[in-house]
Amino acid sequence: MAGFELKEGKYVNRLASDDDLWAALSSVFSSCSKNDSSYKYGFLKSIIDNIYNVDEELILSFDQLFSKFAEIYWNLILKYEIKQKSITNDNRQTHLEQILHETARKYKIYEGVPFESLPKKIIAEVSHKVKMKCKTYVVGALYEDTKQLFYSFSKKDEWIQINPLMYEFICKHKSIIEKLNYYEWAKFLEKVNNDSVMSHLLDKLDESAKRNNLSAYRQILFEEFEERVCFYCGRKLSIGKIEVDHFIPWSFIKDDNLWNLVLSCSECNRQKSDKLPDKIYLNTLAERNNVIMIESNYGGMKNYRNDKLKYIYYWAKMNGYNKIWKPTNVVSHE
Ligand SMILES: [Zn+2]
Structure with missing residues:
Protein backbone atom coordinates (compact mmCIF):
# COMPACT_ATOMS: atom_id res chain seq x y z
CA MET A 1 0.00 0.00 0.00
CA GLU A 207 8.17 34.25 6.10
CA SER A 208 5.11 32.49 4.72
CA ALA A 209 3.64 32.23 8.22
CA LYS A 210 5.04 35.44 9.68
CA ARG A 211 2.54 37.83 11.24
CA ASN A 212 3.18 41.52 11.28
CA ASN A 213 0.32 42.52 13.49
CA LEU A 214 0.89 41.52 17.11
CA SER A 215 -1.41 44.18 18.54
CA ALA A 216 -3.71 41.57 20.10
CA TYR A 217 -0.79 40.38 22.24
CA ARG A 218 0.17 43.94 23.10
CA GLN A 219 -3.33 44.54 24.37
CA ILE A 220 -3.37 41.37 26.50
CA LEU A 221 -0.01 42.11 28.14
CA PHE A 222 -0.61 45.82 28.61
CA GLU A 223 -4.25 45.78 29.67
CA GLU A 224 -4.75 42.44 31.29
CA PHE A 225 -1.37 41.91 32.93
CA GLU A 226 -0.60 45.58 33.39
CA GLU A 227 2.90 45.35 32.00
CA ARG A 228 3.59 49.05 31.86
CA VAL A 229 7.40 49.05 31.79
CA CYS A 230 9.89 47.74 29.24
CA PHE A 231 10.67 44.10 30.00
CA TYR A 232 14.39 44.68 29.44
CA CYS A 233 15.36 48.16 30.63
CA GLY A 234 12.46 48.86 33.01
CA ARG A 235 11.60 52.27 31.56
CA LYS A 236 7.96 53.30 31.62
CA LEU A 237 6.24 52.50 28.32
CA SER A 238 4.52 55.37 26.59
CA ILE A 239 1.35 54.67 24.65
CA GLY A 240 1.94 54.56 20.94
CA LYS A 241 5.55 53.47 21.37
CA ILE A 242 5.05 50.01 22.83
CA GLU A 243 6.68 47.19 20.90
CA VAL A 244 5.91 43.51 21.15
CA ASP A 245 9.20 41.63 21.25
CA HIS A 246 9.87 37.92 20.66
CA PHE A 247 12.07 37.01 23.64
CA ILE A 248 13.64 34.13 21.72
CA PRO A 249 13.89 35.56 18.19
CA TRP A 250 11.03 34.86 15.79
CA SER A 251 13.55 33.76 13.17
CA PHE A 252 14.26 30.75 15.39
CA ILE A 253 10.80 29.98 16.80
CA LYS A 254 8.75 30.82 13.67
CA ASP A 255 5.60 31.17 15.73
CA ASP A 256 3.91 33.78 17.92
CA ASN A 257 3.19 32.53 21.43
CA LEU A 258 2.23 34.57 24.45
CA TRP A 259 4.89 32.81 26.54
CA ASN A 260 7.58 34.17 24.24
CA LEU A 261 6.26 37.71 23.85
CA VAL A 262 7.18 40.67 26.04
CA LEU A 263 6.55 44.39 25.84
CA SER A 264 9.55 46.58 25.26
CA CYS A 265 10.49 50.14 24.42
CA SER A 266 11.46 50.76 20.80
CA GLU A 267 15.09 51.33 21.69
CA CYS A 268 15.50 47.89 23.32
CA ASN A 269 13.50 46.24 20.55
CA ARG A 270 15.75 47.77 17.91
CA GLN A 271 18.99 47.00 19.74
CA LYS A 272 18.04 43.44 20.62
CA SER A 273 16.88 42.67 17.09
CA ASP A 274 17.63 39.02 16.27
CA LYS A 275 19.76 38.31 19.36
CA LEU A 276 19.07 36.23 22.43
CA PRO A 277 18.59 38.23 25.62
CA ASP A 278 20.97 37.63 28.51
CA LYS A 279 20.03 34.53 30.46
CA ILE A 280 19.31 36.61 33.58
CA TYR A 281 16.01 37.41 31.86
CA LEU A 282 15.00 33.76 31.64
CA ASN A 283 13.83 33.65 35.23
CA THR A 284 12.00 36.95 34.91
CA LEU A 285 10.12 35.58 31.93
CA ALA A 286 9.40 32.26 33.67
CA GLU A 287 7.90 34.15 36.63
CA ARG A 288 5.85 36.35 34.31
CA ASN A 289 4.57 33.25 32.52
CA ASN A 290 3.61 31.62 35.84
CA VAL A 291 1.33 34.58 36.47
CA ILE A 292 -0.27 34.25 33.03
CA MET A 293 -0.82 30.53 33.54
CA ILE A 294 -2.45 30.97 36.93
CA GLU A 295 -4.68 33.87 35.97
CA SER A 296 -5.79 32.99 32.48
CA ASN A 297 -6.44 30.25 30.06
CA TYR A 298 -4.82 31.21 26.78
CA GLY A 299 -4.68 28.51 24.11
CA GLY A 300 -1.03 29.06 23.33
CA MET A 301 -0.04 28.54 26.97
CA LYS A 302 -1.57 25.08 27.18
CA ASN A 303 1.58 23.13 26.37
CA TYR A 304 3.99 25.61 27.91
CA ARG A 305 6.28 24.74 30.82
CA ASN A 306 9.12 26.77 32.31
CA ASP A 307 11.67 24.02 31.78
CA LYS A 308 10.70 23.93 28.10
CA LEU A 309 11.53 27.64 27.84
CA LYS A 310 15.00 26.93 29.18
CA TYR A 311 15.50 24.10 26.70
CA ILE A 312 14.39 26.25 23.77
CA TYR A 313 16.84 28.95 24.87
CA TYR A 314 19.60 26.33 24.93
CA TRP A 315 18.57 24.93 21.52
CA ALA A 316 18.55 28.42 20.03
CA LYS A 317 22.17 28.78 21.15
CA MET A 318 23.04 25.41 19.60
CA ASN A 319 21.48 26.59 16.34
CA GLY A 320 23.80 29.56 16.05
CA TYR A 321 22.07 32.20 18.14
CA ASN A 322 25.15 32.98 20.14
CA LYS A 323 25.01 36.77 20.22
CA ILE A 324 23.72 37.63 23.68
CA TRP A 325 22.23 41.04 24.37
CA LYS A 326 21.32 43.13 27.38
CA PRO A 327 20.46 46.81 27.61
CA THR A 328 23.14 49.23 28.73
CA ASN A 329 20.93 51.36 30.98
CA VAL A 330 18.56 49.57 33.29
CA VAL A 331 16.06 51.42 35.45
CA SER A 332 15.51 49.87 38.85
CA HIS A 333 12.08 49.93 40.47
CA GLU A 334 13.19 48.68 43.87
ZN1 LIG B 1 13.74 49.15 27.07
Whole structure:
Protein backbone atom coordinates (compact mmCIF):
# COMPACT_ATOMS: atom_id res chain seq x y z
CA MET A 1 0.00 0.00 0.00
CA ALA A 2 1.32 3.44 -0.88
CA GLY A 3 2.14 5.65 2.09
CA PHE A 4 -0.57 8.19 1.47
CA GLU A 5 -3.26 5.50 1.68
CA LEU A 6 -2.38 4.52 5.24
CA LYS A 7 -5.00 5.42 7.84
CA GLU A 8 -2.63 5.12 10.76
CA GLY A 9 0.97 4.28 11.48
CA LYS A 10 3.32 3.76 14.40
CA TYR A 11 6.88 4.99 14.47
CA VAL A 12 9.48 2.24 14.62
CA ASN A 13 10.45 2.08 18.25
CA ARG A 14 14.11 1.24 18.09
CA LEU A 15 17.29 2.90 19.18
CA ALA A 16 18.04 4.95 16.09
CA SER A 17 21.40 6.71 15.85
CA ASP A 18 21.82 10.28 14.65
CA ASP A 19 22.96 8.80 11.31
CA ASP A 20 19.70 6.83 11.02
CA LEU A 21 17.68 9.96 11.80
CA TRP A 22 19.60 12.04 9.23
CA ALA A 23 19.08 9.31 6.65
CA ALA A 24 15.35 9.23 7.40
CA LEU A 25 14.93 12.99 7.04
CA SER A 26 17.25 13.26 4.04
CA SER A 27 15.14 10.86 2.03
CA VAL A 28 12.37 13.48 1.97
CA PHE A 29 14.82 15.69 0.11
CA SER A 30 16.36 13.11 -2.20
CA SER A 31 15.35 12.69 -5.81
CA CYS A 32 13.88 9.27 -4.95
CA SER A 33 11.01 11.02 -3.21
CA LYS A 34 8.84 12.01 -6.17
CA ASN A 35 6.71 15.11 -5.91
CA ASP A 36 3.95 16.50 -8.10
CA SER A 37 3.22 19.13 -5.50
CA SER A 38 5.09 20.79 -2.67
CA TYR A 39 2.85 19.31 0.05
CA LYS A 40 5.62 17.41 1.79
CA TYR A 41 7.80 20.47 2.19
CA GLY A 42 4.83 22.48 3.43
CA PHE A 43 3.81 19.80 5.89
CA LEU A 44 7.35 19.42 7.20
CA LYS A 45 7.46 23.18 7.73
CA SER A 46 4.12 22.99 9.57
CA ILE A 47 5.61 20.42 11.94
CA ILE A 48 8.86 22.32 12.47
CA ASP A 49 7.02 25.62 13.06
CA ASN A 50 4.88 23.84 15.65
CA ILE A 51 7.72 21.92 17.26
CA TYR A 52 7.46 23.81 20.59
CA ASN A 53 3.69 23.49 20.68
CA VAL A 54 3.71 19.74 21.36
CA ASP A 55 2.08 18.46 24.53
CA GLU A 56 3.81 16.31 27.18
CA GLU A 57 3.53 13.25 24.94
CA LEU A 58 4.92 15.05 21.91
CA ILE A 59 1.53 15.06 20.21
CA LEU A 60 0.40 17.67 17.69
CA SER A 61 -3.21 17.77 16.55
CA PHE A 62 -4.18 18.04 12.89
CA ASP A 63 -5.85 21.33 13.79
CA GLN A 64 -2.52 22.77 14.93
CA LEU A 65 -0.72 21.42 11.88
CA PHE A 66 -3.22 22.24 9.18
CA SER A 67 -4.04 25.74 10.37
CA LYS A 68 -0.32 26.44 9.93
CA PHE A 69 -0.35 24.58 6.61
CA ALA A 70 -3.32 26.66 5.40
CA GLU A 71 -1.60 29.88 6.48
CA ILE A 72 1.66 29.01 4.70
CA TYR A 73 -0.13 28.11 1.45
CA TRP A 74 -2.59 30.98 1.53
CA ASN A 75 0.31 33.40 1.63
CA LEU A 76 2.44 31.58 -0.94
CA ILE A 77 -0.33 30.89 -3.45
CA LEU A 78 -2.62 33.90 -3.10
CA LYS A 79 -0.38 36.62 -1.73
CA TYR A 80 2.75 35.77 -3.74
CA GLU A 81 1.10 33.86 -6.62
CA ILE A 82 3.63 31.03 -6.48
CA LYS A 83 2.35 27.78 -8.04
CA GLN A 84 2.87 24.69 -5.92
CA LYS A 85 2.29 21.96 -8.47
CA SER A 86 3.88 20.70 -11.64
CA ILE A 87 2.10 21.68 -14.83
CA THR A 88 0.00 18.89 -16.27
CA ASN A 89 -1.60 18.67 -19.70
CA ASP A 90 -5.09 19.38 -18.39
CA ASN A 91 -3.76 22.23 -16.20
CA ARG A 92 -5.60 20.86 -13.17
CA GLN A 93 -5.31 22.63 -9.82
CA THR A 94 -4.56 20.76 -6.59
CA HIS A 95 -7.39 20.41 -4.08
CA LEU A 96 -5.51 22.86 -1.92
CA GLU A 97 -5.37 25.49 -4.66
CA GLN A 98 -9.06 24.94 -5.38
CA ILE A 99 -10.01 25.47 -1.73
CA LEU A 100 -7.98 28.66 -1.43
CA HIS A 101 -9.17 30.20 -4.71
CA GLU A 102 -12.80 29.26 -4.01
CA THR A 103 -12.66 30.85 -0.57
CA ALA A 104 -11.15 34.03 -1.98
CA ARG A 105 -13.91 34.16 -4.60
CA LYS A 106 -16.73 33.30 -2.19
CA TYR A 107 -15.85 36.07 0.25
CA LYS A 108 -14.60 38.44 -2.46
CA ILE A 109 -11.16 38.64 -0.88
CA TYR A 110 -8.56 40.46 -2.89
CA GLU A 111 -5.86 37.83 -3.50
CA GLY A 112 -3.02 39.86 -2.01
CA VAL A 113 -4.56 39.87 1.46
CA PRO A 114 -2.38 38.02 3.99
CA PHE A 115 -3.87 35.16 6.01
CA GLU A 116 -3.52 36.99 9.34
CA SER A 117 -5.84 39.76 8.13
CA LEU A 118 -8.75 37.45 7.34
CA PRO A 119 -11.74 37.41 9.71
CA LYS A 120 -11.49 34.62 12.32
CA LYS A 121 -14.50 32.83 10.84
CA ILE A 122 -12.88 32.55 7.41
CA ILE A 123 -9.56 31.43 8.91
CA ALA A 124 -11.41 28.63 10.73
CA GLU A 125 -13.34 27.61 7.62
CA VAL A 126 -10.28 27.51 5.36
CA SER A 127 -8.18 25.66 7.93
CA HIS A 128 -10.89 23.04 8.36
CA LYS A 129 -11.35 22.47 4.62
CA VAL A 130 -7.61 22.25 4.07
CA LYS A 131 -7.30 19.75 6.90
CA MET A 132 -10.07 17.50 5.58
CA LYS A 133 -8.59 17.40 2.06
CA CYS A 134 -4.87 17.48 2.65
CA LYS A 135 -4.59 15.03 5.53
CA THR A 136 -5.39 12.32 2.99
CA TYR A 137 -2.38 13.10 0.85
CA VAL A 138 0.41 14.17 3.08
CA VAL A 139 0.41 12.59 6.54
CA GLY A 140 0.99 8.97 5.50
CA ALA A 141 3.29 9.94 2.64
CA LEU A 142 5.72 11.83 4.88
CA TYR A 143 5.51 8.99 7.42
CA GLU A 144 6.64 6.47 4.78
CA ASP A 145 9.25 8.79 3.29
CA THR A 146 10.96 9.18 6.64
CA LYS A 147 11.27 5.40 7.01
CA GLN A 148 8.61 5.31 9.74
CA LEU A 149 11.01 6.98 12.15
CA PHE A 150 9.44 10.44 12.34
CA TYR A 151 6.03 10.01 13.95
CA SER A 152 3.03 7.85 14.66
CA PHE A 153 -0.30 9.12 13.34
CA SER A 154 -4.00 8.49 13.27
CA LYS A 155 -6.09 10.07 10.52
CA LYS A 156 -9.27 9.14 12.37
CA ASP A 157 -8.29 10.77 15.65
CA GLU A 158 -6.34 13.50 13.86
CA TRP A 159 -2.96 13.63 15.54
CA ILE A 160 0.70 12.84 15.03
CA GLN A 161 2.99 11.80 17.85
CA ILE A 162 6.65 12.57 17.25
CA ASN A 163 9.28 9.92 18.00
CA PRO A 164 11.17 11.29 21.06
CA LEU A 165 14.53 10.58 19.39
CA MET A 166 13.46 12.54 16.31
CA TYR A 167 12.08 15.32 18.50
CA GLU A 168 15.41 15.84 20.22
CA PHE A 169 17.20 15.58 16.88
CA ILE A 170 15.02 18.25 15.24
CA CYS A 171 15.36 20.62 18.20
CA LYS A 172 19.14 20.30 18.04
CA HIS A 173 19.34 20.83 14.28
CA LYS A 174 16.23 22.91 13.68
CA SER A 175 17.76 25.75 11.66
CA ILE A 176 19.70 23.53 9.32
CA ILE A 177 16.79 21.16 8.67
CA GLU A 178 14.60 24.16 7.98
CA LYS A 179 17.11 25.56 5.49
CA LEU A 180 17.47 22.22 3.75
CA ASN A 181 13.70 22.03 3.42
CA TYR A 182 13.56 25.54 1.85
CA TYR A 183 16.36 24.66 -0.54
CA GLU A 184 14.62 21.58 -1.93
CA TRP A 185 11.24 23.31 -1.93
CA ALA A 186 12.75 26.25 -3.87
CA LYS A 187 14.32 23.86 -6.41
CA PHE A 188 10.90 22.28 -6.96
CA LEU A 189 9.21 25.67 -7.31
CA GLU A 190 11.77 26.87 -9.86
CA LYS A 191 10.63 24.04 -12.11
CA VAL A 192 6.95 24.94 -11.99
CA ASN A 193 6.93 28.75 -11.88
CA ASN A 194 7.78 31.70 -14.12
CA ASP A 195 10.71 33.85 -13.12
CA SER A 196 8.36 36.77 -12.45
CA VAL A 197 7.15 35.41 -9.09
CA MET A 198 10.47 33.95 -7.96
CA SER A 199 12.30 36.99 -6.62
CA HIS A 200 13.11 36.77 -2.91
CA LEU A 201 11.76 33.22 -2.99
CA LEU A 202 13.63 32.02 0.10
CA ASP A 203 12.37 34.96 2.15
CA LYS A 204 8.86 34.25 0.93
CA LEU A 205 9.11 30.62 2.07
CA ASP A 206 10.71 31.53 5.38
CA GLU A 207 8.17 34.25 6.10
CA SER A 208 5.11 32.49 4.72
CA ALA A 209 3.64 32.23 8.22
CA LYS A 210 5.04 35.44 9.68
CA ARG A 211 2.54 37.83 11.24
CA ASN A 212 3.18 41.52 11.28
CA ASN A 213 0.32 42.52 13.49
CA LEU A 214 0.89 41.52 17.11
CA SER A 215 -1.41 44.18 18.54
CA ALA A 216 -3.71 41.57 20.10
CA TYR A 217 -0.79 40.38 22.24
CA ARG A 218 0.17 43.94 23.10
CA GLN A 219 -3.33 44.54 24.37
CA ILE A 220 -3.37 41.37 26.50
CA LEU A 221 -0.01 42.11 28.14
CA PHE A 222 -0.61 45.82 28.61
CA GLU A 223 -4.25 45.78 29.67
CA GLU A 224 -4.75 42.44 31.29
CA PHE A 225 -1.37 41.91 32.93
CA GLU A 226 -0.60 45.58 33.39
CA GLU A 227 2.90 45.35 32.00
CA ARG A 228 3.59 49.05 31.86
CA VAL A 229 7.40 49.05 31.79
CA CYS A 230 9.89 47.74 29.24
CA PHE A 231 10.67 44.10 30.00
CA TYR A 232 14.39 44.68 29.44
CA CYS A 233 15.36 48.16 30.63
CA GLY A 234 12.46 48.86 33.01
CA ARG A 235 11.60 52.27 31.56
CA LYS A 236 7.96 53.30 31.62
CA LEU A 237 6.24 52.50 28.32
CA SER A 238 4.52 55.37 26.59
CA ILE A 239 1.35 54.67 24.65
CA GLY A 240 1.94 54.56 20.94
CA LYS A 241 5.55 53.47 21.37
CA ILE A 242 5.05 50.01 22.83
CA GLU A 243 6.68 47.19 20.90
CA VAL A 244 5.91 43.51 21.15
CA ASP A 245 9.20 41.63 21.25
CA HIS A 246 9.87 37.92 20.66
CA PHE A 247 12.07 37.01 23.64
CA ILE A 248 13.64 34.13 21.72
CA PRO A 249 13.89 35.56 18.19
CA TRP A 250 11.03 34.86 15.79
CA SER A 251 13.55 33.76 13.17
CA PHE A 252 14.26 30.75 15.39
CA ILE A 253 10.80 29.98 16.80
CA LYS A 254 8.75 30.82 13.67
CA ASP A 255 5.60 31.17 15.73
CA ASP A 256 3.91 33.78 17.92
CA ASN A 257 3.19 32.53 21.43
CA LEU A 258 2.23 34.57 24.45
CA TRP A 259 4.89 32.81 26.54
CA ASN A 260 7.58 34.17 24.24
CA LEU A 261 6.26 37.71 23.85
CA VAL A 262 7.18 40.67 26.04
CA LEU A 263 6.55 44.39 25.84
CA SER A 264 9.55 46.58 25.26
CA CYS A 265 10.49 50.14 24.42
CA SER A 266 11.46 50.76 20.80
CA GLU A 267 15.09 51.33 21.69
CA CYS A 268 15.50 47.89 23.32
CA ASN A 269 13.50 46.24 20.55
CA ARG A 270 15.75 47.77 17.91
CA GLN A 271 18.99 47.00 19.74
CA LYS A 272 18.04 43.44 20.62
CA SER A 273 16.88 42.67 17.09
CA ASP A 274 17.63 39.02 16.27
CA LYS A 275 19.76 38.31 19.36
CA LEU A 276 19.07 36.23 22.43
CA PRO A 277 18.59 38.23 25.62
CA ASP A 278 20.97 37.63 28.51
CA LYS A 279 20.03 34.53 30.46
CA ILE A 280 19.31 36.61 33.58
CA TYR A 281 16.01 37.41 31.86
CA LEU A 282 15.00 33.76 31.64
CA ASN A 283 13.83 33.65 35.23
CA THR A 284 12.00 36.95 34.91
CA LEU A 285 10.12 35.58 31.93
CA ALA A 286 9.40 32.26 33.67
CA GLU A 287 7.90 34.15 36.63
CA ARG A 288 5.85 36.35 34.31
CA ASN A 289 4.57 33.25 32.52
CA ASN A 290 3.61 31.62 35.84
CA VAL A 291 1.33 34.58 36.47
CA ILE A 292 -0.27 34.25 33.03
CA MET A 293 -0.82 30.53 33.54
CA ILE A 294 -2.45 30.97 36.93
CA GLU A 295 -4.68 33.87 35.97
CA SER A 296 -5.79 32.99 32.48
CA ASN A 297 -6.44 30.25 30.06
CA TYR A 298 -4.82 31.21 26.78
CA GLY A 299 -4.68 28.51 24.11
CA GLY A 300 -1.03 29.06 23.33
CA MET A 301 -0.04 28.54 26.97
CA LYS A 302 -1.57 25.08 27.18
CA ASN A 303 1.58 23.13 26.37
CA TYR A 304 3.99 25.61 27.91
CA ARG A 305 6.28 24.74 30.82
CA ASN A 306 9.12 26.77 32.31
CA ASP A 307 11.67 24.02 31.78
CA LYS A 308 10.70 23.93 28.10
CA LEU A 309 11.53 27.64 27.84
CA LYS A 310 15.00 26.93 29.18
CA TYR A 311 15.50 24.10 26.70
CA ILE A 312 14.39 26.25 23.77
CA TYR A 313 16.84 28.95 24.87
CA TYR A 314 19.60 26.33 24.93
CA TRP A 315 18.57 24.93 21.52
CA ALA A 316 18.55 28.42 20.03
CA LYS A 317 22.17 28.78 21.15
CA MET A 318 23.04 25.41 19.60
CA ASN A 319 21.48 26.59 16.34
CA GLY A 320 23.80 29.56 16.05
CA TYR A 321 22.07 32.20 18.14
CA ASN A 322 25.15 32.98 20.14
CA LYS A 323 25.01 36.77 20.22
CA ILE A 324 23.72 37.63 23.68
CA TRP A 325 22.23 41.04 24.37
CA LYS A 326 21.32 43.13 27.38
CA PRO A 327 20.46 46.81 27.61
CA THR A 328 23.14 49.23 28.73
CA ASN A 329 20.93 51.36 30.98
CA VAL A 330 18.56 49.57 33.29
CA VAL A 331 16.06 51.42 35.45
CA SER A 332 15.51 49.87 38.85
CA HIS A 333 12.08 49.93 40.47
CA GLU A 334 13.19 48.68 43.87
ZN1 LIG B 1 13.74 49.15 27.07
